[in-house]
Amino acid sequence: MIEIKNLRKSFGKLDVLHDIDLTVEQGEVIAIIGPSGSGKSTFLRCLNSLETPTAGSIKIGAHTLKFNDKKPKEREIRSLRSQTAMVFQSFNLFPHLTALENVMEGLVTVQRISRETASTQAKGLLEKVGLAQKQDAFPIQLSGGQQQRVAIARALAMNPSVLLLDEPTSALDPELVGGVLAIIRELSKDKTQTMMIVTHEMNFAREVADRVIFMDEGKIIEMGTSDEVFGHPTHARTKQFLDQLYVGIEKNLGWGL
């Protein structure tokens, strides 16, 4: 369903991604973990062309886009992008629109669906993320967690083949993380929505991901089921990264692991 070959991204002389290869099946949930600066977010942003890769190819569904020195055509970028939807770390809701209007916007403006139909669909999605009562609230009147749930509804409204989530809980206050994770967990349950999640929530990644990717310095270092990567990491760097996390947790909470 998704096929990524030799994907490379450089910012000037700085190589951020080195020859990434990855195949993702329909309905799979992929968690991408790794230290900051490892290129996980850039990788995700390449998949919907928010960043234009330097080389390689991306195939999502029936659409393939090859990258080389020539800039790909706007039309091709958009047909690939129409297969994806993105949830951002900082929500990026449209502040001048209500929650309902935020969810409707893509349907009305991009997909040219009538306002009535779009409104019905959007209400259904807000219900799905537990915010039916907040449909008329502006983003500023919502908590961070609520905003992110609206953002998830907005992304789902585009009916994407693959939902991309870029650190969806990193900007949230700790007590609000659970609600957002619960929504994502719910989405992962029926195994139809393909998802790629960049996250620092290791327990969550372990729980929901069918496969976990550990990235460092722009490369996929290790990839496997969550038990493989978290339970029996084979690569020294993965071990080191996970050890650091556990040590951190141990120190903070006084756990003995």
Added chain:
Amino acid sequence: MMNLLSTIQWEQLFDWQLAKEAAPYILKNGLWNTMWISVVTMTLGLLVALVVAIARMSPYRLLRYPARVYISIIRGTPLLVQLFILYFGLPVIGITLEPITVAIIGLTASVGGYASETIRGAILSIPRGQWEAATSLNMSYRQTMRRVILPQATRVALPSLMNSFLSLVKDTSLLTVITVPEMLYYAKIVGGRSYDYMTVYLIVALYYWVICTVLNALQERLEKHYNRFTNT
């Protein structure tokens, strides 16, 4: 001090008798022109400004440079001089325009130049995440501008643009030098007839002040409307 005040001949400064006749005359003949010229040139000027602002931010030099030159000319030369050049210069190259046409062109160009920088600044103040969110929904540049960026930029630009509008209303008084019959023009007619300029200028000053005060109130209401979705 008291002595000084008592020596002033107040009737030379302001003649009530004359004012009773002059005030309605100026208002009746001049106000309409002042107002419609202001509103029309502001509207046209904003359209010009939007196009110029977008051209100024374009990745294409062919759009960017002309926009920069235009802004530079408008901001770098006095409006009065621009009006003179249009009014006296164009006939030299064979284009003779009605004073009112010169007025519309001159003021529109002026608003277009100043407001374009306001609009550009407002557009640039909208966070990158808004562009990215719109792009990720697969909106085109135009759709993103129209549906996401401009509605937010309007709120940012509003105080400055209202300022421009107030300046414009007052700048219409310059049109009197190219014989456009607006408020100051009629004031000068009365002044010339009665040899009492001070009275009519004070009346005109009061009129401009009242118009600007009303517009100021309008601005506050507009700002309230736009601020409903923000904390600030």
